[in-house]
Amino acid sequence: ELQQWIGARVQGVRQPDSPTLVIGLYAGKEVGLLLSADAEYARAHLVTRRPGKMAEPPAFGLEVRRRLNGARLVSAKQWGLDRVLDLAFEGTEGRCALIAELMGKHSNLILVGEDGKIVAAAKWMGAGKTRRPILPNQPYLPPPFEPRPPLLDAQPGDDLRDFEGASPLVQRLIGATSLEDVQTRWREQAFHPVYCAGVGAYPLSLAALGVAEVPRESISQALEQHFEEATLRRSIDQRRQGLLTQLRRVALAREVALASLEEAADAANRAGQLQ
DSSP states (O other), X not given: OGGGGTTOEEEEEEEEETTEEEEEEESSSEEEEEEEOOTTTOEEEEESSOXXXXXXXXXXXXXXXXXXXXXXXXXXXXXXXXXXXXXXXXXXXXXXXEEEEOOGGGOEEEEEOTTSBEEEESSOBOTTTOSSOBOTTSBOOOOOOOOOOBGGGOOTTSOGGGSBTOOHHHHHHHHHSOHHHHHHHHHTTOOOOEEETTTEEXXXXXXXXXXXXXXXXXXXXXXHHHHHHHHHHHHHHHHHHHHHHHHHHHHHHHHHHHHHHHHHHHHHHTHHHHO
């Protein structure tokens, strides 16, 4: 979907929360590109609604805004069939890359300069925390994955876990349809984006797995709907847990007070005996 936006100019960078960026792209019309390194909801997709922004964006967002505002998107590519999106921009300060590593709790957004060194990152990682530190002015190194052949090269009977791109869901889908069917759809870009309420958004139909689905015009549209609902649910759950924690603390204090009153009442009832 991003290929039609190659050459678009960046018109603003917003940061709705610390691990998330929304890059405005303009090429006759405007669209937002959302990139998130959220540990639970890491994702990349186009958005139609303008998100809010932090009152005081962190240094990462400010640096991305400084480098990208007015720049042009010159390329967008995925690394093989893995969860890394590499976006190249050309601006007044030369070429730079914004790399979105969308790998669960290890997700990150990293801005790399023309010299291949890290300029800014959503999450800095010291040498003591990882075997691949993410530190300023250090050369950017790709994630230390074991190289695997792409799923498109797999043959019937192969162990699909040995192939890049064979997520557990894709393996289930292949089991319900066939390896050749999934490979053909992939090669021909014959995608059928669907939204599955409470489950997720997918580029291929999950009807063969018995999952209720609603067709969408694009995978971005399906992802936007899914994550809007998922993040809203998470926000509600977090607020609920916060309120419950406060209520439990108050209830415990009341229980202690009641116990003290009952102890005092018992002592008063036995006052004559004690006297």
